[in-house]
Amino acid sequence: MTGSRAFIAAPLSQTLSTEERRFFADERPWGFILFARNIGSQAQLSDLVASLKEVGGRKTTPIFIDQEGGRINRLRPPLAPAYPAPAEIGRLFATDRNAGERAAWLQGRLLAADVMAYGINADCVPCIDVPVAGAHSVIGDRAYGHNPDTVATLGRAVADGAMAGGVLPVMKHVPGHGRGNADSHLELPRVATPRNELATSDFAPFRALNTLPAAMTAHILYTDIDPTFPATLSRIVIDSVIRTEIGFDGLLMSDDMSMKALSGDLYDLSAAALSAGCDVVLHCNGEMEEMRRVARAAQPLAGEAKRRADACEAVIGRVADTAVLEELRSEYAALMAEIG
Structure with a gap:
């Protein structure tokens, strides 16, 4: 990965344009992210x-x-199976801890199989935010529960x-999006x-999950910590x-720098995120002029x-392990059927 730069980019459509190919080759983003706009057929993807x-x-x-299950799925049938929301695994865990933890592992394993079928090798899961009463619904049933220990156990399994x-x-969105009073x-x-x-x-x-290899930040202002x-x-x-305090020493990537929670020039915002301690910045909307601003701020990856x-x-x-996927799918379906 010599020369990769500290940003993750997104193509605009279902094929790379000549301009995108040239830009990505010249600016060398460390990775890429895909959205529904990028997905058509199996062969195309x-x-x-x-x-x-x-x-x-x-x-x-x-x-x-982003392939979580529930309402956050970029791959949808027939390109990939639909799965219950993470909160449903939490419901199973509440009645049978072993079954819930096994279902969480199986969902993580099956999500991996679904995305790897197209060569996609990174999934922005688990969402281990802990929602509280009165918070915005943007997390909602994406959470495994309302108890931090439950969320940690099931997030680890996924x-x-x-x-x-x-x-x-x-894992996302560190250090926690569950209390957010708005959609970032x-x-x-x-x-x-x-x-x-x-x-x-x-x-x-x-x-609890601080040994995982990667985490995504929360675009949230915690006024008691940094006003x-x-x-x-x-x-x-x-x-x-x-x-x-959390003790996380893995790769820290920003949430999407083009989200409305952040205001200002994309160069300034990206430079600020990297200066603050993000290892890489994420840009998702595929707009070329914005990507150019982000790329200008992103230096080659070095050091830590x-x-x-x-x-x-x-x-x-x-x-990957050599599990027989159809057997895992049957086991998962049987476990999730326990909650009706």
Whole structure:
């Protein structure tokens, strides 16, 4: 991955344009992310992923997607099966802990198989935010439950299942989006909860899973920790909370820098996120002029950021287990049928 730069980019449509090919080859993003706009047919998607890996220059070029189950799925039938929302696994866990944990592992493993069928090798799961009463519904049933221990247990199982299938998991949204009072796609959420209370709830699942290889930041302003900058742009939050209190030493990628929670020029925002301690910045809307601004801010990966990125690519480079997928699908269906 020599020369890869500290950003993740997204193509605009279902094939790479000549301009995109040239831009990606010249600017060398570390990885790419795909959305529904990029997905047509099986053959088309496989070809697009192959093109991105070719321009990335490595078999382990990370190709990300958001495939959680429930309402967050970029791949939909018939391209991939539909799965219950993470909250449904939490319901099973509440009645049978062993069955719930096994179902979580199976969902992670099956999600990995579904995306790997197209060469996609990184999934932005698990979502280990802990929602609270009165929070915005943007997390909602994407959470495994309302108890930090439950969320941590099931999130770990999903991540382990993904890695067993050769897919890099990305836990999100560190240090916790569950209390957000707004949808960060549209505006900046603010959380005024005292830090010591956040530590016992919101931070707890991330602390329990701090050995996972990658995490995505929350575009949230935690006013008791840093009243000026949201987590993605806050050296205080990244150094003091994410790296020290939570103890996470994996790759830290920003949430999408083009979301409305952040305001300002994309160059300035990207430079600020990297300066604050993000290892890579994520840009998702595929707009070329915005990507150029992000790329200008993203220097070649070096030092600790490169070490962490290399560790993520090592996960991608693992050989998936040899499980018989149809047997796993049958087992998963039987477990989830227990909750009706």
